[in-house]
Amino acid sequence: MKRRNNVKSEVDTNGKSPANPSKSKQRKEKRAHGLASKDKLYSGVRNKLIFIVLLYVAAGGAFLYWHGMGSTPEVPPEVDEEILGSLPQDVKDLDLPNSGVFRKKSAEAVLGESVKKAASKVKSKKTNNSTVRNTQGGGDKDPRYPNFEPRIQSSIEMSDMGGNAWTEVEISKNRNNTSVRIFTMDDFLTPRECDGLVKAHEAHMKQHEPFQPIICFSGEDTMKEYLRDVNLGWSGGVWRADWTQGTQCLNESLSRQLNGKLLWSHSTSFYPGESPFSSTYEMRVKNHTGLDPRNGGKFQITSYPQGVGYKLHTDCTEGNTDKRDRFATILVYLNDVIEGGETQFTELNVTITPKRGRALVWTNMNNEGHCDVTSYHQASPVIRGKKFIIQRWYYFENFPALGKRFDGPELPHRSPLAPRVACDRFDSGSCRWYDEWNFDHLTDYAARAI
Ligand SMILES: O=C(O)CCC(=O)C(=O)O
Numbered sequence: 001m002k003r004r005n006n007v008k009s010e011v012d013t014n015g016k017s018p019a020n021p022s023k024s025k026q027r028k029e030k031r032a033h034g035l036a037s038k039d040k041l042y043s044g045v046r047n048k049l050i051f052i053v054l055l056y057v058a059a060g061g062a063f064l065y066w067h068g069m070g071s072t073p074e075v076p077p078e079v080d081e082e083i084l085g086s087l088p089q090d091v092k093d094l095d096l097p098n099s100g101v102f103r104k105k106s107a108e109a110v111l112g113e114s115v116k117k118a119a120s121k122v123k124s125k126k127t128n129n130s131t132v133r134n135t136q137g138g139g140d141k142d143p144r145y146p147n148f149e150p151r152i153q154s155s156i157e158m159s160d161m162g163g164n165a166w167t168e169v170e171i172s173k174n175r176n177n178t179s180v181r182i183f184t185m186d187d188f189l190t191p192r193e194c195d196g197l198v199k200a201h202e203a204h205m206k207q208h209e210p211f212q213p214i215i216c217f218s219g220e221d222t223m224k225e226y227l228r229d230v231n232l233g234w235s236g237g238v239w240r241a242d243w244t245q246g247t248q249c250l251n252e253s254l255s256r257q258l259n260g261k262l263l264w265s266h267s268t269s270f271y272p273g274e275s276p277f278s279s280t281y282e283m284r285v286k287n288h289t290g291l292d293p294r295n296g297g298k299f300q301i302t303s304y305p306q307g308v309g310y311k312l313h314t315d316c317t318e319g320n321t322d323k324r325d326r327f328a329t330i331l332v333y334l335n336d337v338i339e340g341g342e343t344q345f346t347e348l349n350v351t352i353t354p355k356r357g358r359a360l361v362w363t364n365m366n367n368e369g370h371c372d373v374t375s376y377h378q379a380s381p382v383i384r385g386k387k388f389i390i391q392r393w394y395y396f397e398n399f400p401a402l403g404k405r406f407d408g409p410e411l412p413h414r415s416p417l418a419p420r421v422a423c424d425r426f427d428s429g430s431c432r433w434y435d436e437w438n439f440d441h442l443t444d445y446a447a448r449a450i
């Protein structure tokens, strides 16, 4: 940090050189040493210029070094083995996705090169999302995706699990103008499954420990607010070049400086087929909620440290015209939280308390596929303890790339395993760390755009 500031004092914030000193210095020198010959003077100036250029080259080198541009950290080959080897036997037995990141498939492997190409086309072209679609059938059948079955998920069908029944949560506010339905069931996951998922999540996070997260914001203003809050800013150690326009992310060096200064929740993900557990789980969900695996996205395990919650939001896009949006959410609490961490539906006056194994299912969209804003909810901050959940979102209209891993976008220089932290509006104070560049929504458009 200190050294970076020293370097900074040599170069202005726009990265421009200081004004050329030659002429005024020449005049000054002439006045001071009236005897100096022209030749002598020019060679003095030339030497000074050479010195300044060398100084800049050195400063530039130091800049690159401190901004982590010099080398890409390699993935230590032993990490995977270490983590897998250190997992307790009961976690291994569950066959959980403990090394998902190393099973990461490229977009080509999952979807084929054509989709990848389309993805880049879409990113640059900004697809028109309102493409005409068969809302009954969930889209036309595409010969390129013979295994893809278009379908619409527009309702849920809750059914008991053994002697275990769902409780429909009573809605006391906006009761007559909401389509949202909320259900809970205790012991949806066994203690062993919950503990196993927690351990798998922690192991997954540990795998990423050596890698510096890249910190991203929903916009430049948001970034400035966060920086001000931790006494950093354009004038206090931050350069414009630290912010990568378009990517909304800070470079590695500044991200490193922020590490430990911001609070965040952690999300790790696994995908259908990446562990036998994913199949067991999605069949259980299907059998007891009617939510079809074909409409399911990734499985996301999230942990909240003490003091952290998650902003008020909807899981669907307000005013959506695109029906490829999250129709319903299933969330299972993986532990008992000592205090705080409730899921609160502010428009419905509903609060659910975390309890290990308890499932919470709710709808976000009505049965015509419109996002219902009465589904607004938040994770209230954990007051004491930690909170772990697993979530999966089920989409109203499915699409070929749904629930597949996809390569991340081109972003600032980073190690291949660098996680990403995404921070939203400052006043909502919720940042979330992701172990992947999870842009699964983009793949959806990619698949459609061909
Ligand atoms: O943690 C919770 O209670 C809710 C989390 C949530 O709504 C989300 O991640 O979308």
Ligand SMILES: [Fe+2]
Pocket (backbone or CB within 6 Å): 313, 314, 315, 377
């Ligand atoms: Fe949510």
